[in-house]
Amino acid sequence: MSPIKSFVDYHPDSQFPLENLPWCIFSSPSNPSPRVGVAIGEKILDLATLSSVAKEIFEHETCPIVPERAKALFYQPCLNLYMSESRDVHRSFRSFLQSLLSLDGPLRGYLQDRRESLHAQVLLDQTEATLHLPVRVGDYTDFYLSKEHAFNCGALFRSKENAIQPNWWHIPVGYHGRASSIVPSGTPIHRPAGQYKLSPTDAAPVLGSCMRLDYELEMAFFVGGGEQGTKADGHGEVNELGQPINIREAESYIFGAALLNDWSARDIQAWEYVPLGPFNGKNFGSTISPWIVELSALEPFRVAARVQEPGPLEYLREEKRSTWDINLKVEVKGSRDEEWTTTTESNLKYMYWTMTQALTHHSIGGCNLRVGDMLGTGTISGPEEKNWASLLEKNLGGKREWAMRSGERRTWLQDGDSVRITGLCQGEGFRVGFGEALGKVESCKVKF
Amino acid sequence: MSPIKSFVDYHPDSQFPLENLPWCIFSSPSNPSPRVGVAIGEKILDLATLSSVAKEIFEHETCPIVPERAKALFYQPCLNLYMSESRDVHRSFRSFLQSLLSLDGPLRGYLQDRRESLHAQVLLDQTEATLHLPVRVGDYTDFYLSKEHAFNCGALFRSKENAIQPNWWHIPVGYHGRASSIVPSGTPIHRPAGQYKLSPTDAAPVLGSCMRLDYELEMAFFVGGGEQGTKADGHGEVNELGQPINIREAESYIFGAALLNDWSARDIQAWEYVPLGPFNGKNFGSTISPWIVELSALEPFRVAARVQEPGPLEYLREEKRSTWDINLKVEVKGSRDEEWTTTTESNLKYMYWTMTQALTHHSIGGCNLRVGDMLGTGTISGPEEKNWASLLEKNLGGKREWAMRSGERRTWLQDGDSVRITGLCQGEGFRVGFGEALGKVESCKVKF
Numbered sequence: 001m002s003p004i005k006s007f008v009d010y011h012p013d014s015q016f017p018l019e020n021l022p023w024c025i026f027s028s029p030s031n032p033s034p035r036v037g038v039a040i041g042e043k044i045l046d047l048a049t050l051s052s053v054a055k056e057i058f059e060h061e062t063c064p065i066v067p068e069r070a071k072a073l074f075y076q077p078c079l080n081l082y083m084s085e086s087r088d089v090h091r092s093f094r095s096f097l098q099s100l101l102s103l104d105g106p107l108r109g110y111l112q113d114r115r116e117s118l119h120a121q122v123l124l125d126q127t128e129a130t131l132h133l134p135v136r137v138g139d140y141t142d143f144y145l146s147k148e149h150a151f152n153c154g155a156l157f158r159s160k161e162n163a164i165q166p167n168w169w170h171i172p173v174g175y176h177g178r179a180s181s182i183v184p185s186g187t188p189i190h191r192p193a194g195q196y197k198l199s200p201t202d203a204a205p206v207l208g209s210c211m212r213l214d215y216e217l218e219m220a221f222f223v224g225g226g227e228q229g230t231k232a233d234g235h236g237e238v239n240e241l242g243q244p245i246n247i248r249e250a251e252s253y254i255f256g257a258a259l260l261n262d263w264s265a266r267d268i269q270a271w272e273y274v275p276l277g278p279f280n281g282k283n284f285g286s287t288i289s290p291w292i293v294e295l296s297a298l299e300p301f302r303v304a305a306r307v308q309e310p311g312p313l314e315y316l317r318e319e320k321r322s323t324w325d326i327n328l329k330v331e332v333k334g335s336r337d338e339e340w341t342t343t344t345e346s347n348l349k350y351m352y353w354t355m356t357q358a359l360t361h362h363s364i365g366g367c368n369l370r371v372g373d374m375l376g377t378g379t380i381s382g383p384e385e386k387n388w389a390s391l392l393e394k395n396l397g398g399k400r401e402w403a404m405r406s407g408e409r410r411t412w413l414q415d416g417d418s419v420r421i422t423g424l425c426q427g428e429g430f431r432v433g434f435g436e437a438l439g440k441v442e443s444c445k446v447k448f
Numbered sequence: 449m450s451p452i453k454s455f456v457d458y459h460p461d462s463q464f465p466l467e468n469l470p471w472c473i474f475s476s477p478s479n480p481s482p483r484v485g486v487a488i489g490e491k492i493l494d495l496a497t498l499s500s501v502a503k504e505i506f507e508h509e510t511c512p513i514v515p516e517r518a519k520a521l522f523y524q525p526c527l528n529l530y531m532s533e534s535r536d537v538h539r540s541f542r543s544f545l546q547s548l549l550s551l552d553g554p555l556r557g558y559l560q561d562r563r564e565s566l567h568a569q570v571l572l573d574q575t576e577a578t579l580h581l582p583v584r585v586g587d588y589t590d591f592y593l594s595k596e597h598a599f600n601c602g603a604l605f606r607s608k609e610n611a612i613q614p615n616w617w618h619i620p621v622g623y624h625g626r627a628s629s630i631v632p633s634g635t636p637i638h639r640p641a642g643q644y645k646l647s648p649t650d651a652a653p654v655l656g657s658c659m660r661l662d663y664e665l666e667m668a669f670f671v672g673g674g675e676q677g678t679k680a681d682g683h684g685e686v687n688e689l690g691q692p693i694n695i696r697e698a699e700s701y702i703f704g705a706a707l708l709n710d711w712s713a714r715d716i717q718a719w720e721y722v723p724l725g726p727f728n729g730k731n732f733g734s735t736i737s738p739w740i741v742e743l744s745a746l747e748p749f750r751v752a753a754r755v756q757e758p759g760p761l762e763y764l765r766e767e768k769r770s771t772w773d774i775n776l777k778v779e780v781k782g783s784r785d786e787e788w789t790t791t792t793e794s795n796l797k798y799m800y801w802t803m804t805q806a807l808t809h810h811s812i813g814g815c816n817l818r819v820g821d822m823l824g825t826g827t828i829s830g831p832e833e834k835n836w837a838s839l840l841e842k843n844l845g846g847k848r849e850w851a852m853r854s855g856e857r858r859t860w861l862q863d864g865d866s867v868r869i870t871g872l873c874q875g876e877g878f879r880v881g882f883g884e885a886l887g888k889v890e891s892c893k894v895k896f
Contacts, residue, residue: 138627138628139626139627139628144724165722165723167643167653167719167720167722170643170652170653171643171653171719171720173720173724173727174724174727175623175624175724175725175726175727176623176624176625176626176725176727176731177624178587178624178815179586179587179627180586180587180685180815180816180817180818180821181689181814181815181816183689187689188690189690190689190690190691190814192690192812192813192814193692193812193813193814194812194813195615195618195619195761195812204618204758205615205618205619205761206761207761207762207763207812210813237628241629241631241635241638241732241733242636242637242638242640242732242733242890242893243638243893244641244893244894265813268813271615271619272615272619272621273723273724273725274613274615275613275721275725276592276621276622276623276721276725276726277623277624277721277723277724277725277726278623278724278725279621279622279623279624280809280810280812280813280815281813283624283813283815284689284690284813284814284815285689285690285814310652313643313653313654313655314655315655361728362728364640364641364642364643364655364728364894365640365641365642365658365713365716365728365729365731365732366629366638366640366641366732366733366893367626367628367629367728367731367732368628368629369628370628373628442690445690445691445692445814446692446812
């Protein structure tokens with residue numbers, strides 16, 4: 001496939017070519033209201049402004065969204081209302097946008113040659129924009145889909161022989177996370193305070209600032225309106241309470257994906273998690289990239305998912321198991337560092353369970369999913385050591401130091417450290433990227 | 449304290465006297481838009497209609513809410529916006545409503561003697577109203593605050609000697625629950641399908657409909673605007689990310705309480721919960737009563753909380769530990785039964801950890817709470833067997849049958865069973881009640 005050309009100039013290596021068009025919520029100096037846009041190269045196409053200053057564009061026969069509806073969908077502080085539209089609308093509108101922004105095509109003239117002033121109004125530099133949390137997340141569920149991550153953690157906490165729990169082979173294990181503390185890239189993360197034991201043999205815990213602060217390289221998938229679309233409040237149910245989603249339909253409910261750093265406080269987590277799971281060890285912050293890449297943009301990167309042995313129960317069986325080939329990277333930079341140190345290189349394709357299996361399992365008991373729900377993959381580790389996607393794995397549970405590029409030794413994250421996750425799909429002659437999920441560790445607000 | 453008198457007639461035993469005034473979201477045959485009201489006796493005072501047909505009432509000097517704001521707050525499909533007001537506003541407006549509805553007082557004449565037609569417009573029979581989910585819950589956190597429940601479960605799963613986990617004595621243990629499946633009283637609950645093992649010695653699980661369906665008697669507390677109030681979208685943060693809430697301020701963030709049945713699928717839960725906690729065993733439905741009783745209405749029922757030994761860490765220490773004396777009851781009725789069978793009688797005061805400790809612990813790592821968040825107590829068991837607040841405890845993990853009033857034997861809930869939770873505080877000459885959290889078990893939608 002050769003790249004399609006846009007009249008908007010961008011580098012051939014751009015992560016936001018016409019093949020991507022990821023969604024965002026942004027504001028700008030001239031208009032501080034958060035609203036809907038898509039990235040193209042180094043620019044953002046301001047769909048909100050477009051819907052009010054050039055409504056004739058939305059009257060074109062190939063546009064699935066009428067002008068009034070476009071205004072309602074794009075003058076929004078979150079993508080939820082657009083995401084609640086049906087998959088057909090999403091696909092058609094994506095094609096329409098590609099056509100609108102392409103160098104040659106039936107919509108040539110609508111935006112491209114039209115008026116200088118229109119360009120200035122609706123295409124702005126990303127560097128000028130402030131990017132906001134793109135989705136108002138109803139519920140956040142985090143899964144545990146990587147076999148290598150489950151093995152590495154189990155081996156540390158138990159033994160290599162009993163590393164993976166018996167249920168893990170049958171269940172795409174998940175738990176409910178915290179929606180309120182999901183923040184967009186760039187939001188500082190304060191080191192949490194919490195209870196932990198200074199030594200495993202201590203009788204009682206202490207309250208202190210976390211001493212084992214970690215990242216987790218994950219991806220987040222967002223629920224959209226599915227084949228039918230949902231009611232118009234942006235949090236519509238995609239399945240009624242009590243009614244599971246069939247695995248054959250699961251993918252239709254996924255609108256798109258982003259990068260996710262699910263920060264973890266390992267000492268707090270270790271002390272609190274029995275028997276109800278992680279809580280304060282996780283809920284102090286989860287950073288997502290501000291761009292939502294539609295599944296349609298990932299289609300060229302679809303690859304076979306790993307073979308599952310033992311085979312899953314019937315309701316989780318997929319005829320063609322697939323996932324996406326997305327290269328993922330974590331880098332860390334200390335406050336005095338000039339360069340980033342790559343700490344993890346992994347790929348979404350390493351996951352043992354697929355997102356469609358996770359979503360189906362989520363609903364099998366009748367749990368209702370809603371537009372805007374966020375499903376995290378869990379830490380995406382892979383078979384090689386460089387793929388280990390948390391410091392817990394990299395430092396063998398705190399027992400092994402690793403080196404920054406500066407030569408400085410590290411075990412866990414320190415105050416002032418920045419952590420950056422990036423993701424990139426390599427196509428033939430083009431790339432589809434996810435931007436970044438960036439967060440800097442700031443000192444604990446509780447003083448000890 | 450002798451009861452205060454209202455010009456609205458109700459029985460001295462009413463659970464909704466002038467001392468209560470619980471909040472709800474309701475609709476009526478003549479106006480199907482869900483809106484805000486408060487209960488008084490057998491009636492609902494329609495605050496939305498009141499704000500538009502009698503705005504001069506809101507101009508009274510003792511009313512803390514101006515007419516325009518009243519319209520904005522009460523023409524709402526959820527209580528969140530009102531809850532986001534400050535505690536002062538909540539207290540003043542509660543006094544104002546009591547005055548407005550009282551037989552004698554400074555506001556006599558505003559509503560009481562004014563016009564026949566006004567009564568008919570703003571006071572409607574509860575039997576005519578449909579009650580909706582009162583709060584749009586951002587995040588739902590469920591705790592595990594009852595010592596007896598922790599002990600009973602631990603003794604079943606491990607042994608009496610190791611029943612309570614070491615961390616439980618130091619942490620008001622909590623986990624993130626599912627917000628989307630919180631439903632108002634009366635919503636049917638479908639028996640969930642899920643994975644479980646038919647026998648503990650089986651190598652592999654099966655998919656089937658839950659065979660160990662249970663209730664959990666809980667109460668739910670809802671986060672309000674605190675001393676300052678929050679921004680106006682009804683989901684405002686009460687603490688910034690990274691900034692814990694001091695235990696001395698914790699209670700100010702609790703707006704009110706309701707009854708909660710956190711339905712549980714014990715077989716699904718048992719198989720899935722290691723290591724990340726309950727998931728599909730819980731997320732198929734949580735029933736709450738439709739009335740939110742303000743903490744101010746519970747003030748006469750404040751009692752000392754249980755002594756904690758070992759004492760908690762400093763950040764969880766309260767000078768005067770208190771809770772509320774709320775009698776709680778669970779009843780079950782089979783589809784062929786004419787009478788309800790009381791299966792649990794308990795009391796909120798039995799909890800070992802207080803809600804203020806739970807809320808403070810929730811925030812200690814910097815997790816931001818938002819208006820509309822729901823905090824569940826966990827199963828409220830007490831010291832006597834009749835206080836055991838789940839069937840898991842009552843049937844000793846499925847090993848002991850119990851009798852319905854009809855003589856029928858039961859272990860777990862059957863299809864067609866209704867479960868009703870009620871709660872009542874007994875004052876001197878008056879009662880403050882919570883209405884009911886009612887749900888009927890319907891058959892699993894997945895066929896096997």
